[in-house]
Amino acid sequence: AQKITQTQPGMFVQEKEAVTLDCTYDTSDQSYGLFWYKQPSSGEMIFLIYQGSYDEQNATEGRYSLNFQKARKSANLVISASQLGDSAMYFCAMRGNTGGFKTIFGAGTRLFVKA
Amino acid sequence: NAGVTQTPKFQVLKTGQSMTLQCAQDMNHEYMSWYRQDPGMGLRLIHYSVGAGITDQGEVPNGYNVSRSTTEDFPLRLLSAAPSQTSVYFCASSYDPSAYEQYFGPGTRLTVT
Numbered sequence: 001a002q003k004i005t006q007t008q009p010g011m012f013v014q015e016k017e018a019v020t021l022d023c024t025y026d027t028s029d030q031s032y033g034l035f036w037y038k039q040p041s042s043g044e045m046i047f048l049i050y051q052g053s054y055d056e057q058n059a060t061e062g063r064y065s066l067n068f069q070k071a072r073k074s075a076n077l078v079i080s081a082s083q084l085g086d087s088a089m090y091f092c093a094m095r096g097n098t099g100g101f102k103t104i105f106g107a108g109t110r111l112f113v114k115a
Numbered sequence: 116n117a118g119v120t121q122t123p124k125f126q127v128l129k130t131g132q133s134m135t136l137q138c139a140q141d142m143n144h145e146y147m148s149w150y151r152q153d154p155g156m157g158l159r160l161i162h163y164s165v166g167a168g169i170t171d172q173g174e175v176p177n178g179y180n181v182s183r184s185t186t187e188d189f190p191l192r193l194l195s196a197a198p199s200q201t202s203v204y205f206c207a208s209s210y211d212p213s214a215y216e217q218y219f220g221p222g223t224r225l226t227v228t
Contacts, residue, residue, distance in 0.1 A: 004157070033215055045158075045205060045219035052215070091157050101146070101165075101212035102173060105157030 002027045004092050004106035012112045013082045020067070021077040021109045023092030029053075031097040034075040036066065039089040039108070048090075051075060079111075087113045117141050121206050121220035128196040128227045136191040136223050138206030144218070146209045147189040151175065151202040152222075158205060164189055165212050196227045 003026040013019035025034065036048040051059045051066045059066045067076040075094075079086055089110050095103040122137045140147065148163035150173075160173030164183040178200060180192040189208075193200060206220040 006157075035215070043203070043222050045207075047216050047218075050215040093157070097213060102160055102163065103148070103217065104160065104174070105150075107155065107157050 002029070002094060002096055002102075002104050004094050004104055006092055006106035006109050008109045009107075010110045010112065012114060013079075013086075014114050015084060016081055018078060018080045019082055019111065021079070021090050021092075021111065023075045023077065023106060025073050025075060025092070025094050027073075027094060027096055029096035029098055033095045033097070034066065034068065035093040035095070035103070036064070036075075036077045037091045037093060037105075038086075039091065040085075041088070045091075049077070082113045084113050084115060087111060119206055119208050119218050119220035121204075121223050123223060124221065125224050126226070128193075128225065130197060130227060132196050133192070133194050134196065136193075136204055136206075136225070138189045138191065138220060139187050140189075140208040140218070141187065142208065142210075142218065143186060144208035144210050145186065146212045146214065146217075147183065148173070148207050148217070149179070149181065149189070149191045150205045150207065151200075152205060153202050161191065161204075193225075198227045201225060201227045 032053045034051045038046040049061045065078045089108045092106040119140045149161040150158035162181040164170045204223045207217040209217045
């Protein structure tokens with residue numbers, strides 16, 4: 001069975017500093033994808049970044065990077081130079097490439113950026 | 116291009132009532148799915164569809180029905196609402212099942228009393 005674990009219910013970070021949000025996963029699929037989504041207080045789900053299990057380089061998208069350690073089954077999100085607008089819930093998700101490509105989500109981490 | 120639209124935005128039902136949550140996308144996406152989000156939890160997959168005429172169950176399908184008669188629409192039906200179905204419901208779509216980005220609708224907040 002697939003599982004996503006986010007162990008940090010809440011995190012604080014000072015504006016302009018970097019922050020790492022943890023995500024570990026478990027799957028028996030050989031090929032899979034890992035995602036991060038942002039959910040601001042307005043409620044919409046915003047796609048941030050994607051990492052394929054066979055990608056050799058860590059994914060980056062602007063201030064977001066995904067620290068992918070396959071052997072440890074971790075896919076941590078790093079946000080550099082935090083901004084007040086980064087305050088939101090962040091969800092890690094995984095999609096296996098078998099069994100209908102179902103996507104499962106972790107419970108989320110709420111990030112608070114302090115001025 | 117409206118993306119993924121959901122109606123209604125808010126709904127209050129009494130226990131035992133039925134209703135349909137609407138979801139439509141105008142991006143010609145093959146893959147559509149329904150999730151529910153409960154407090155303190157991430158999104159959980161209810162049902163999904165890999166194309167018109169094809170649907171399958173996700174993690175929490177009980178109490179919900181779906182059909183996919185067109186590529187654009189993927190309605191979610193609650194046959195007999197229960198308080199445990201109080202949640203925020205999200206519809207999502209992607210170009211195909213393996214596409215790395217899912218586009219989410221704005222959500223429907225459902226309360227069952």
